[in-house]
Every structure is written in structure tokens, then in C-alpha cells.
Amino acid sequence: MAVKKTQLYSSLWAGCDELRGGMDASQYKDYVLTLLFLKYVSDKYAGKPNPLIIVPQGAAFSDLVKLKGDKEIGDKINKVIDNLAAENDLKGVIDIADFNDEDKLGKGKEMVDRLSRLVGIFEGINLSANRADGDDLLGDAYEYLMRNFATESGKSKGQFYTPAEVSRVVAKVLAIPPETRQDATVYDPTCGSGSLLLKVADEAPNGLSIYGQEMDNATYSLARMNMFMHNHPTAEIWKDNTLAAPYWKEKDGSLKRFDFAVANPPFSYKSWSNGVDTARDEFNRFGYGVPPAKNGDYAFLLHILKSLKSTGKAAVILPHGVLFRGNAEATIRQNLVTQGYIKGIIGLPPNLFYGTGIPACIIVLDKAEAATRDGLFMIDASKGFIKDGNKNRLRSQDIHKIVDVFNNQLEIPRYSRLVSLEEIAANDYNLNIPRYIDSSEPEDLHDLNAHINGGIPQGDINALGHYWQVFPTLKADLFTETRPGYFQLSITNYQHSIKNHPEAVEFVSGTLALYHQWRDHHRARLENIAIGDKPKELIGELSEDLLGRLAAADLLDNYDIYQLLMDYWGETMQDDVYLLAQDGWEGGKVLRELVVSKGQKLTETPDLVMGKKKYKADLIPPSLLVARYFAEKQAQIDDLQADCDGVTQELEGLIEENTGEDGALTDAQTDAGKVTKGNLTKLIKGLKGLPLFDGSEEERQQLAICEECLGLFDREAELKKAIKAAQEALDRLVFAKYPKLREEEIKTLVIVDKWGATLEGMILAEIERVTQQLASRIKELDERYAEPLPQLVDEVERLASRVDEHLKQLIIDN
Structure with missing residues (x-):
């Protein structure tokens, strides 16, 4: 296994x-x-x-x-x-x-x-x-x-690793053509553990020739091992200071030129110039300006620029300061822009990196089109991330959106735009992204007239126009005009009305139909997963097609749906497909016995327990077999459980009602205040031992309550015993079913009952969230303008009058 x-x-x-x-x-x-x-x-x-x-x-x-x-x-x-x-x-x-x-x-x-x-x-x-x-x-x-x-x-030691998500963005914005030859080269002058280089090589179908340099000995060792572990044993990594002693050179002693370059240099490196003669640099790297002595960001960027072929491309991670700092850096920045070397800039969220919490950007260089470049493409991706512990992390959807938008030069309001060189020149070559892209959300303005006179403003209703395009008659059904430009809700239970409106129902079914088309299209591909398949290629096919199909869905962000699939892949489906690629569909029959050495504890939760043996079902959880083959027996257990829950609830209610001071069951409580069956039995025996003629009506009532309570205890125990026996019998049936499963049954259980049903539930929840958002916004507007100012004034006056009356009465009483 x-x-x-x-x-x-x-x-x-x-x-x-x-x-x-x-x-x-x-x-x-x-x-x-x-x-x-x-x-x-x-x-x-x-x-x-x-x-x-x-x-x-x-x-x-x-x-x-x-x-x-x-x-x-x-x-x-x-x-x-x-x-x-x-x-x-x-x-x-x-x-x-x-x-x-x-x-x-x-x-x-x-x-x-x-x-x-x-x-x-x-x-x-x-x-x-x-x-x-x-x-x-x-x-x-x-x-x-x-x-x-x-x-x-922590902060001081995290620089050896570039987060994989950022590495993927860097690699993909290079847009390496699929026909690129294997002898094409990629270079990282500060390669760390080599993660950036590996991500770029993965983007080339035929592979690339990898070159790197790293001056830290331990990190250099990580890079060498990393290349072997990722099946790139021929990668060439050198250990030395890149700026002071670049190793990769041409035969004439100049810097070696590469097809592609990537880097995540140490941010604002203060001692970059140690060993570098900036006035007489033998590699002529500082022709566009000499970086500040105590800040090496542009030193690395200029080194990379010089290391590119005339058609070379590079993507470099640098702190945001390189976009707007003045003096020497401003001169270098202006020269690079006017030469057309900068293709674009991608602003990243803060707190992504382990060595620093400051926000960074990716500067994309492209020499091939430098002479004709008349604009610079900018993306503000600072708001697309998820919290992950004490760091932020790019999600799959954030990565995909950045790459799609950048490589296709798509202009999206508050996210991306192509900025002309003339506009940049007018801003003194300051490249600070907020100067060109306002990513802030529009302010939610209040309507003063509506607050004074009541009614929901037509402007607020029209702002929901993207909903009305999909639900054209719903708007008329929900709102009635009370005066020109102002409306009130026509329906009290509008949440229910929105959810069940024919157009909303059609929206749900139509969007699900897009998912069903995707699901049905890939059914055969999933059924044909075989030993030796490559799971990453499979999820690539599935996710890209889902993203494309759901682009046609109204009101939904197809990147959100894409993220649902990628999350499920990471949590569950990835392990399943890896198992199938190793063991084939026969792996669905296997129950893995969980065995631990003496003195150790189980690290996995068993799916089935048969006597003293515990088993894990790696591919098909028992619940799927129960649902498909033993639903009636599970229903019987559920009925028993419902009966047991009812008895337990009745028992708890009886105890709560009859404990406390002078309660009928108080004497059956333990020191901890819990009524036990043993104490109850003793109390009943004591009550029955009283002479009948001495038994008062109160004592007879106490005895009846105690016997009722004891009966509920017995009934609860009886039901629990029946549930346990039924569950054990069901477990035996399920255990015996695993080795008898046929391949077509395994495929149905995994593809339909497990993957398909889970994904459909996730997507349905995302679809329903759309109508819930509409209902929430309508509720917000309704409550905002529900009480106009005159009504509030009248209410204040009424309450003030009542307070005055109370005060007068107090004066009279005193």
C-alpha cells in the first residue's frame, strides 16, 4: 500500500x-x-x-x-x-x-x-x-x-525559503513557451534552497538547464539536495557571493547570458557592495546607475538584467520601496523604464515572507520587446490572500488570477491596468502602485433624504444591478415605489421569497448544470485512472476545465469555485489519486490495520474496530458503503438513536425538575450533584421500606417520580445496548463487504459518492451564498431607512414626556 x-x-x-x-x-x-x-x-x-x-x-x-x-x-x-x-x-x-x-x-x-x-x-x-x-x-x-x-x-532564518505560492507566480509570469528546448537556461543568482528554480523548470514541458548561485553554505547544501529530490540531478549550483564573485561567465569573461532568470534576493541588503568595485565593475552592471551603498535591491536587479540574453525574461521579488524611493534609485528606475526593460509590476500582500513582514512586489523584466514597449502593466494583488497562522498565504485562486491577468494583460477595475509610459513620466517615474490603481472598496454612502423621509433610495437598489440582470422580475416583486426615487419592501419574508423565486431557482439549477457538464465530461477520465498516472497532470486538467466552464456562471466568481476544487484536492482527493496511481482501484478493497509499538499511541483515528483490531480505510470510508449498501440497517440504528435521545432528554428534564431543595430526586444525587442509577435504587428501596400507613402523599409522589426516573434509566440503557449491538452487526457487514467490492463498485463509490457528492455540496453552498448576500444587503438597506427622522423625533419626544411624568411623580411623592 x-x-x-x-x-x-x-x-x-x-x-x-x-x-x-x-x-x-x-x-x-x-x-x-x-x-x-x-x-x-x-x-x-x-x-x-x-x-x-x-x-x-x-x-x-x-x-x-x-x-x-x-x-x-x-x-x-x-x-x-x-x-x-x-x-x-x-x-x-x-x-x-x-x-x-x-x-x-x-x-x-x-x-x-x-x-x-x-x-x-x-x-x-x-x-x-x-x-x-x-x-x-x-x-x-x-x-x-x-x-x-x-x-x-523566525525572522532571521526564514530567508532560505521562498513560499511555494509566490514561487509559482514568479515562474508562471515568465510565460515560458511550451516549445522551449531543454537546453534553454534559467538562472537564480541568490537561489537559496532552489525552490524558485524548480518552479520555473516545472513550467517548461521539456525542462530547462538550471544554474544557481548561493553564498550561504548550509543553504547551498539544501539547494543541492533539493535538486536531487525533485529529480533535477544535473542542475548546477555554485557556492559564492554573486555580486562580488559571479561564477557563471562566458568564455570572454563577461557574465553568462541566460534565457530566463528569477530571484528573491535578501531585501535591502546592506553589505552588498563588499568586494564590488562599483566605479570600475568589470561586468559593467551599473551603467544605469550605482545603487545606494547601504541598499542592494537594485544591485541584484541590475545584475540580473545584465545576465539576460537579448530576448531574456526575468521575474524578481523585491520590497515595495524600489518602486518609489528617491535619489540614486530614482535614477536607476527612470533609466529602466525609459529603456522599456520593465514589462510589469505585481504588488503582493503583506506578511507573505518568512524573513520579513513588509509587502513585496514582483518586477517582471523582458528584453525582447523593450524597444517597442509603450506601457507598463500593473497589478495590485495585495488583498488576495488567506491567513495561515501568523503569516499570510496566497490561495490557488489568487495565484491563478494574478497569472491569468498578467499574462493576458487584462484590465480589471481596482485590480489591474496598463499604464502608459507618458503617465509614468508625468509622475516622475514613481511606480508606487496606488498612484495608478485605486484598490479601495467604494464607500457605502447614506441617503440623507431617505433618513429624513423614509424609503429605500433607488440608487441603492440600482447598485445591485448585477443581481437584477439575472433576476429581472425579482426587483419588481420585492419593491414598491412610495414616492419618486424611493421604495419600500412589498414582501415581509423577503429572504424566503428570494430563495424560492423562480428566477433564483433557475439560477441555482443553471449553475449546477455547468458543474454537472464538467463532472460528466471527466467521468471517463477519472474511471481510467491507472497505476503510473500523474496526479498533478490530472488535477491540472480538471481544475482548468472547471475554471473555464464556470466562467459562464452568472454572479459567481469562477476563481472561487476553482478554489473549492483545489482545497478539496489538497485535503482529500490528492491522497486518493496518489493511492490509485500506486495501487490501482484494487486499493479500494484494502483495510489497513493500525499497529503501534508497545508504549506508543495511535496517530490515526480508526474507521472500523473489529474486536481488538483497528482498521483504516484509506480510499473508501465505511460511511459510503453504509449509505449505498446498508442504508436500511443504518436507518434502524438512527431510529434507535432517536428513541434513545428522546429518552435521554426526558430523563434530563425529569432530573432537572426534581432536584434542588426539597426535590424528589435530590437524595439520589452524588456529592457532585449527579443523579445515578445506584443512588436511585437505594432511595426507592428506602421509600418502599416505610410502613404503608406511615407513607404520606408526598412520599408516595416521591416514590412514583423515582420509579419513573429509574424506568427511564433502564430504557436508556436498553436502547444503548441495542444501538451498540446493531452497530457492531453493521460494522461486521461493512468489514465483510470491502474484499468483495468489484472494480466498478469501487469507482462508483469513489467518483460519484465521495468526490462528486462532496464537490457538488461545496458548489451548491457557494451558489446559495449569492442569494444570501442579496438578502443580507436588502435587509441592511431596509433596517437603515426603516425609521425616518420625524418618527425618531416623535419617539424621543414621547419617551422624554414619560420621563418628565416620572420625575413629577417623584417630586409629589417626596
Whole structure:
């Protein structure tokens, strides 16, 4: 059985837990990523002919497993890794972490136990059953770790990682043509862990030749490992200071020219000029101006510009300050604009990056059309994000919208526009985005006349014109004109009327029909998912087609619907498709037994419990089998549960009514105030033991209440026992059904009952949200102008008069 992505991520993060406390995340990442790399190459290359990485005798992950419990485990792990590094020219790359460091890993038994558990976690990850290439399961896991390390490392250590979502935007706005040859080049002069380079390479169907440079030794090592993990072993990464000692050069000593370049340089780097002779730069990078001595943003941008071919393109992440700061930077900015090198600017939301909370922008350079460029395309994407912990994050829909709008140069009010060079010149080449795009929401103005005289203004009703285009008769049904230009609601229960109006019903059914067309179109493709398929290609096909089809939907944002699919993919569907691509549809029959070592706890919630054994259904949850094959038996359980709930409610009501001071059931309460069956039985026995002629009417009533309560306790217990027996019987039927499922049944359960039904429910909720928004706005307007000023004045006068009367009465009484 293939390991699920979420399982893999959970296991890897458990490995991180073993190292917390002794070191910072920026340090323990070296240990975890080194072990992940060793496990990866061992599973993929050990014992294979002609491997890209040679795993020599004694240097496989299995050799680490043999060391569990060994008193010299730390030193021996180092030797295993050194062996692998020496064989593959990876010295200084995979051997940075010292597994024998007592300061970080503890001394004696503490180190032995910690490293043994750490190796055991990786040992439990079955990577041999997963394709490590193709869909980059391991590469994605590496990226997952990098993101979490960056989050935990804090402000000073997060610079080694560019958020994957931002990397995707940077890569896609380069608009790499599909016919681009594999020998086309991409370059990142501050490549960090290499995530930007990898995202750009993914955008080229034939791949690209990757070049990078990084001056931090540990980060350089991450980049080298990252290239292997993402199946780019031939990528060339060099370790040195790019500005002071650029490594990639042409034969004549000038800077090497690349087809594409990307970068996320350290923001406003103060010591950029160390080792750089700006007056006599041998690479002539500062012909358009010398950046300020204490701010290197433009130094990196000019280096990249010089490193591009005459038709080259680049996308560079820089702080917003580069758009408007003055002096030397203003001169450079003006020269770049007048030369036509800047194709566009994309303003990003704040707090996306791990090294800083300030907002950044993407500057897109394009030399190919520089001579004829007469405008600069701007996007203000600052409001499109989701909160993720203490950071902001671009959603899939935000990424797609930015890329669509930029690459197609679509002008959208308050979001994007093509700004002429003349307008930019008139603004002294200040490129601050708010000067050109007002992204603020229109102010919701109040109508003074309506507040004085009542009625909903026609202007407010007309502002909902996008609704009336879809519901043309609903407007007339809802509003009646009371005086010229002002209206009142004709219907009291307008929320219900809107939802059930024929045009609203037609809107719902028509929009769902677009989804059904998409669903039916892809049914055969989903049924034909086979071992070896690439899940990322599948979700790409599905999501792009859904986005395109829902563009025809009225009132809905097709990007919102696209996000629903992408969220469901990330939460559930992705794991399902990966499993199918590994094990085929037969995987739907499998129930995985959850087994833990002695002293450990289950990390997964079981789906079925059969006696002492617990099982997980990775593809088809039991509820789907119950709904399709055992609905009657589930209905019987539901009826029993409803009866039990009714008895429980009646019991609670009886107890609440008869406890407290002098309550009939008070004497049956425990010290904690709870009435128990045992106490109740004792109380009844005591009451019945009284001589009949001494039993007062009050005591007989108390006895009746106690017996009624005891009867409810017995009935509740009886129903609970029946429910448990029925549930156990149903579980046995479901358990026996799994191995008997035919392939066509599995496909129906997964594609129709699981994926299809879930997505349809999400989309229906989004559709209904539209009519709810209309109703909410109408309610707001109705309440805003419900009481005109004269009515309020009369009410104030009436209340003031009552207060005066009360005051007069108080004076008389005194």
C-alpha cells in the first residue's frame, strides 16, 4: 500500500519533534533533510544498475537501521553519510549535520535513544512503493519540511525559503513557451534552497538547464539536495557571493547570458557592495546607475538584467520601496523604464515572507520587446490572500488570477491596468502602485433624504444591478415605489421569497448544470485512472476545465469555485489519486490495520474496530458503503438513536425538575450533584421500606417520580445496548463487504459518492451564498431607512414626556 502524502508529512514532522529542544529549527532541518535524502536515494538507487547516485556498500539507509540502540550510533551515522558523500562528490552538501554532537543531541543514552527513534520514524516511511520522480512525492515532502522550518525559524532564518505560492507566480509570469528546448537556461543568482528554480523548470514541458548561485553554505547544501529530490540531478549550483564573485561567465569573461532568470534576493541588503568595485565593475552592471551603498535591491536587479540574453525574461521579488524611493534609485528606475526593460509590476500582500513582514512586489523584466514597449502593466494583488497562522498565504485562486491577468494583460477595475509610459513620466517615474490603481472598496454612502423621509433610495437598489440582470422580475416583486426615487419592501419574508423565486431557482439549477457538464465530461477520465498516472497532470486538467466552464456562471466568481476544487484536492482527493496511481482501484478493497509499538499511541483515528483490531480505510470510508449498501440497517440504528435521545432528554428534564431543595430526586444525587442509577435504587428501596400507613402523599409522589426516573434509566440503557449491538452487526457487514467490492463498485463509490457528492455540496453552498448576500444587503438597506427622522423625533419626544411624568411623580411623592 502506497504511503499517503499526508501520512508522509506527518511522519516527517514527527522526526522533527524528536530534535526539538536541543536546537533551532534552522539547525535541526539539516538532520531531518539529510535523513530524508539518504532514505530517498537508498530506496531509489540502492542495488540498481547505472544509478544517478551510487549507494556504496555500508552507505544505505538499511545500515542506519542496524545502528538503532548502538552506543556509538552518532559517530557511525556520520560515517555512513560520509561514505555516501565521498562516493558522489557530495562532500560539504549532505554531511553538514553532525549526528555525534552532544550539545545538540544529548549525551550517552539520551543521544542513543533520540537517534534510534529518529531512524525508526524514517524506517517506517515506505518510499519504495512510491514513484520518487514523475509527480515529486518526495520533492513535495521536502518542500513541506522547508516551509515548516522557515515558519519555525523566525525572522532571521526564514530567508532560505521562498513560499511555494509566490514561487509559482514568479515562474508562471515568465510565460515560458511550451516549445522551449531543454537546453534553454534559467538562472537564480541568490537561489537559496532552489525552490524558485524548480518552479520555473516545472513550467517548461521539456525542462530547462538550471544554474544557481548561493553564498550561504548550509543553504547551498539544501539547494543541492533539493535538486536531487525533485529529480533535477544535473542542475548546477555554485557556492559564492554573486555580486562580488559571479561564477557563471562566458568564455570572454563577461557574465553568462541566460534565457530566463528569477530571484528573491535578501531585501535591502546592506553589505552588498563588499568586494564590488562599483566605479570600475568589470561586468559593467551599473551603467544605469550605482545603487545606494547601504541598499542592494537594485544591485541584484541590475545584475540580473545584465545576465539576460537579448530576448531574456526575468521575474524578481523585491520590497515595495524600489518602486518609489528617491535619489540614486530614482535614477536607476527612470533609466529602466525609459529603456522599456520593465514589462510589469505585481504588488503582493503583506506578511507573505518568512524573513520579513513588509509587502513585496514582483518586477517582471523582458528584453525582447523593450524597444517597442509603450506601457507598463500593473497589478495590485495585495488583498488576495488567506491567513495561515501568523503569516499570510496566497490561495490557488489568487495565484491563478494574478497569472491569468498578467499574462493576458487584462484590465480589471481596482485590480489591474496598463499604464502608459507618458503617465509614468508625468509622475516622475514613481511606480508606487496606488498612484495608478485605486484598490479601495467604494464607500457605502447614506441617503440623507431617505433618513429624513423614509424609503429605500433607488440608487441603492440600482447598485445591485448585477443581481437584477439575472433576476429581472425579482426587483419588481420585492419593491414598491412610495414616492419618486424611493421604495419600500412589498414582501415581509423577503429572504424566503428570494430563495424560492423562480428566477433564483433557475439560477441555482443553471449553475449546477455547468458543474454537472464538467463532472460528466471527466467521468471517463477519472474511471481510467491507472497505476503510473500523474496526479498533478490530472488535477491540472480538471481544475482548468472547471475554471473555464464556470466562467459562464452568472454572479459567481469562477476563481472561487476553482478554489473549492483545489482545497478539496489538497485535503482529500490528492491522497486518493496518489493511492490509485500506486495501487490501482484494487486499493479500494484494502483495510489497513493500525499497529503501534508497545508504549506508543495511535496517530490515526480508526474507521472500523473489529474486536481488538483497528482498521483504516484509506480510499473508501465505511460511511459510503453504509449509505449505498446498508442504508436500511443504518436507518434502524438512527431510529434507535432517536428513541434513545428522546429518552435521554426526558430523563434530563425529569432530573432537572426534581432536584434542588426539597426535590424528589435530590437524595439520589452524588456529592457532585449527579443523579445515578445506584443512588436511585437505594432511595426507592428506602421509600418502599416505610410502613404503608406511615407513607404520606408526598412520599408516595416521591416514590412514583423515582420509579419513573429509574424506568427511564433502564430504557436508556436498553436502547444503548441495542444501538451498540446493531452497530457492531453493521460494522461486521461493512468489514465483510470491502474484499468483495468489484472494480466498478469501487469507482462508483469513489467518483460519484465521495468526490462528486462532496464537490457538488461545496458548489451548491457557494451558489446559495449569492442569494444570501442579496438578502443580507436588502435587509441592511431596509433596517437603515426603516425609521425616518420625524418618527425618531416623535419617539424621543414621547419617551422624554414619560420621563418628565416620572420625575413629577417623584417630586409629589417626596
